[in-house]
Amino acid sequence: MPRSTMKTNAGWRKYRGNPVLGGDLGTCFDVCVLKEAGVYRMWFSWRPRQSIGLTQSRDGIRWTEPVVVLEPAPSSGWEAQVNRVIVVKRRDGYHMWYTGQAGGQSRIGYATGPNGVRWRRAQREPVLAPEQDWERVAVMCPHVLWDEDGKRFRMWYSGGEQYEPDAIGYATSSDGIAWRKHPGNPIFTADPGSAWEPCKVTACQVLPCGERYVMCYIGFQTPHTARIGLARSRDGITGWERHPANPILAPDPGAWDGDACYKPFALYEEQTDRWLLWYNGRNKQVAAKEQIGLAIHDGRELWA
Numbered sequence: 001m002p003r004s005t006m007k008t009n010a011g012w013r014k015y016r017g018n019p020v021l022g023g024d025l026g027t028c029f030d031v032c033v034l035k036e037a038g039v040y041r042m043w044f045s046w047r048p049r050q051s052i053g054l055t056q057s058r059d060g061i062r063w064t065e066p067v068v069v070l071e072p073a074p075s076s077g078w079e080a081q082v083n084r085v086i087v088v089k090r091r092d093g094y095h096m097w098y099t100g101q102a103g104g105q106s107r108i109g110y111a112t113g114p115n116g117v118r119w120r121r122a123q124r125e126p127v128l129a130p131e132q133d134w135e136r137v138a139v140m141c142p143h144v145l146w147d148e149d150g151k152r153f154r155m156w157y158s159g160g161e162q163y164e165p166d167a168i169g170y171a172t173s174s175d176g177i178a179w180r181k182h183p184g185n186p187i188f189t190a191d192p193g194s195a196w197e198p199c200k201v202t203a204c205q206v207l208p209c210g211e212r213y214v215m216c217y218i219g220f221q222t223p224h225t226a227r228i229g230l231a232r233s234r235d236g237i238t239g240w241e242r243h244p245a246n247p248i249l250a251p252d253p254g255a256w257d258g259d260a261c262y263k264p265f266a267l268y269e270e271q272t273d274r275w276l277l278w279y280n281g282r283n284k285q286v287a288a289k290e291q292i293g294l295a296i297h298d299g300r301e302l303w304a
Contacts, residue, residue, distance in 0.1 A: 007252050008295065010230070010245040011304065012277070015294040019256050019281065020061050022291025028053070029280040029290040030084045030141065030203065030263040033060075034116075041116060042278070043069070043096070044292065045083035052085050052098060054117060060276050060294060070098065070111065070119050078102050078126055079109060084141045084203070084263075087116060088153075094119075095176055097155070099140040100126060104162055106138035110176050127177050128157065134167060134186055135159035141203040141263070154236070155179065156215075158202040159186065164223050165202045166190070170237055187237050188215070196221050196247050197229065203263045206236055214302055215240065216264035216277070219247060226260035227251070228279060230302060243303065249279060249295055256291060257281025274298045 008014060022028045027047035034041050040060050046053035052070040055063040074080045079100025088095045094116045100109050107126035111119040130139050141158040153173045160166030167186035171179040192198045197219025204217040213236035219229045227247035231240045249261045259282045266277040275297040280290045 007250040008248060009250075010243060010248045010297075010302070011299070012248045012295050012297045014249070014252075015061065015296060017061065018293035019291035020278075020294050021055065021063050022287075022289060025066065027289040028292050031265050031278050031280070031292060032085050032087050033265055033267055033276075033278060034087060034089060035267060035269075036089075042292075043085050043087050043116075045085065047083075047289075050081035050083075052082055052096075060278075067117070069117050070096070072100075073121070074102070076100070076102075076124055078105070078107050082109070086142050086144050088144050088146055089116070090146055095144070095153075097127070097142040097144055097176070099142070101140075101162075104137060105130065106140040106162060106165075108139055108142050108157065112176075122177055127173075128155075128171065128179050130159060132159075132181070132185065135169070136161055136166075138162045138165050139169075140165060143205050145206065145208070154206075156187075156204050156206050156236075158204070160200070160202075164200055164220060164226075166200045168201060168204050168217065182237065184238070188217070188231070188240055190219070191242070194219070196227050196250075199223060201229075205265050207266065207268075208236075209302065216266055218262055218264070224259065225251070226262055228261050228264045232303065249277075251281070251283070254283075254286075255281075256283055256286050257293060258283035258286065262290065268300060273300065275300075275302070 031044040040057040053066040055066040080102035084099035108128035113119040158165035168188040169185040170182040173179045200220040228249040229246040230243040
């Protein structure tokens with residue numbers, strides 16, 4: 001892949017052929033990617049269809065024609081559209097948590113399936129809803145890990161306003177349905193002294209990396225200007241330390257992501273010893289839609 005001179009830090013570079021998904025598909029955003037048998041599978045939020053789409057790729061750049069795998073359920077009263085998805089694969093199949101939106105609010109639902117294509121909702125009601133003051137009208141953008149030792153799911157989610165939530169919370173569950181929210185929520189909030197993320201932090205991915213957890217997240221300078229940062233913690237809950245080179249990805253003026261860089265999702269590849277990170281970007285002067293781009297980091301160490 002060609003090197004980039006675009007706005008990146010800490011060893012990251014943007015793929016020069018960006019964006020890699022969008023175009024005629026319309027707004028595509030907030031992705032989750034798994035690599036299985038040499039194939040990347042991307043579940044993404046597909047705004048024109050108000051649904052979750054699935055597409056596949058051999059190289060993470062060229063993607064197949066997507067198919068809708070989860071449609072809205074307007075009769076539920078809380079998911080007139082569905083988006084912002086995370087998929088976890090275990091021996092018992094695939095587990096999906098997603099955001100349902102309706103009536104100016106967001107909640108989180110849960111579905112399971114045998115192959116990542118066919119899904120069955122676990123229940124009619126959401127499994128997580130805004131209840132605490134800091135969550136206001138929205139909980140969304142779930143990221144979930146399965147903790148084999150603790151036999152539990154661990155969820156990091158965003159809460160607050162409907163148009164870009166404000167902070168990140170944490171919850172745990174043994175069955176994916178009944179969740180216990182952390183009493184110290186929110187566990188990660190904006191840094192008011194920062195030049196680039198004084199407004200909001202949201203939409204994180206949390207990665208176990210050696211003895212620490214690394215969080216990729218969106219930091220907002222304003223509700224309309226976003227960049228991507230890294231933070232790390234010993235337990236994934238407390239003591240978060242931001243990367244000194246943040247933000248790692250920033251908008252490039254005049255480019256497809258010239259207004260904002262949103263929702264990171266990264267995978268480490270052992271064979272090539274590199275990270276691939278997909279994110280959605282926006283520039284209203286170039287196209288009135290969000291599209292998906294790719295960034296690359298050589299080597300496993302993200303904190304060098």
